[in-house]
Structures are given as C-alpha cells and as structure tokens.
Amino acid sequence: MDISGLIAGSTAIIIILTVGGIFVSLAFTLLMIVVIRKWVKGAFGPNEKLLKEGVAANATILKIWDTGVTLNDNPQVGMLLEIQPIGREPFRVEMKSIISRIALAQIQPGRVVPVRYDPANPSNVALAF
Numbered sequence: 060m061d062i063s064g065l066i067a068g069s070t071a072i073i074i075i076l077t078v079g080g081i082f083v084s085l086a087f088t089l090l091m092i093v094v095i096r097k098w099v100k101g102a103f104g105p106n107e108k109l110l111k112e113g114v115a116a117n118a119t120i121l122k123i124w125d126t127g128v129t130l131n132d133n134p135q136v137g138m139l140l141e142i143q144p145i146g147r148e149p150f151r152v153e154m155k156s157i158i159s160r161i162a163l164a165q166i167q168p169g170r171v172v173p174v175r176y177d178p179a180n181p182s183n184v185a186l187a188f
Contacts, residue, residue: 076135082165113175118184120170121151130157136166140184142176150174152184162188
C-alpha cells in the first residue's frame with residue numbers, strides 16, 4: 060500500500076468518527092431537551108391543573124421567606140398561608156412558589172391573596188393571581 064492510500068484511509072476514518080461524534084452529540088442534546096421539558100412540566104404542570112380545577116379561596120400571608128432558588132431571575136418564596144375557604148374552617152398551609160419580581164410587592168405578610176386549593180388534599184395550594 061502506498062502513502063496516498065494510507066492517507067485516504069485515515070482521512071475516511073477521521074470523517075466517519077467526526078460525523079458519528081456530531082450525531083451522538085445531537086442525540087444527547089435532544090435527549091436532554093426532552094428530559095428537561097418533562098421535568099419542567101412535572102414541576103410546574105400540577106399548578107396549571109390546580110388553577111383550573113381547584114377550589115377558590117382567599118388566603119392571608121402570615122410569613123414569607125426566601126428559599127434561595129431562582130428561575131429566570133424570579134425568586135422562589137416560601138410562605139405560611141392561612142386559607143379562608145367558604146363554608147369551612149380556616150387552615151394553615153406552608154407552600155413554595157416562584158414569584159415574578161414585579162409581583163413581589165403583593166407577597167407580604169398581612170396581605171390577602173387569591174388561591175386555589177385541592178379539597179382532597181388541602182395542603183396542595185396555588186396562588187391564583
């Protein structure tokens with residue numbers, strides 16, 4: 060085998076490995092996108108159902124705290140709420156929620172906010188503004 064045949068064979072192997080590496084990288088990237096989308100939907104999807112199907116009530120914010128978590132520069136805030144459902148005794152719930160930086164002024168102790176809760180699991184609460 061002469062040198063030009065050896066170079067051509069080596070070049071073909073390099074091209075095959077490069078193209079294969081690109082396909083593997085693309086497949087991995089697409090897999091990660093699917094996994095992240097499913098995680099985000101799982102993390103935030105239940106609130107959508109609760110906001111549509113939950114029982115409306117007002118809640119007084121008793122306490123708030125920063126959890127140290129942010130999403131798109133919006134903080135996750137922990138809250139102790141006293142829910143005042145119509146026709147039921149008030150009850151207290153601790154919850155966490157991502158709050159827009161614009162809406163942070165509305166999330167202060169003493170404020171009354173609209174919520175929706177799951178009557179089968181009253182600790183499952185979502186802010187409804």
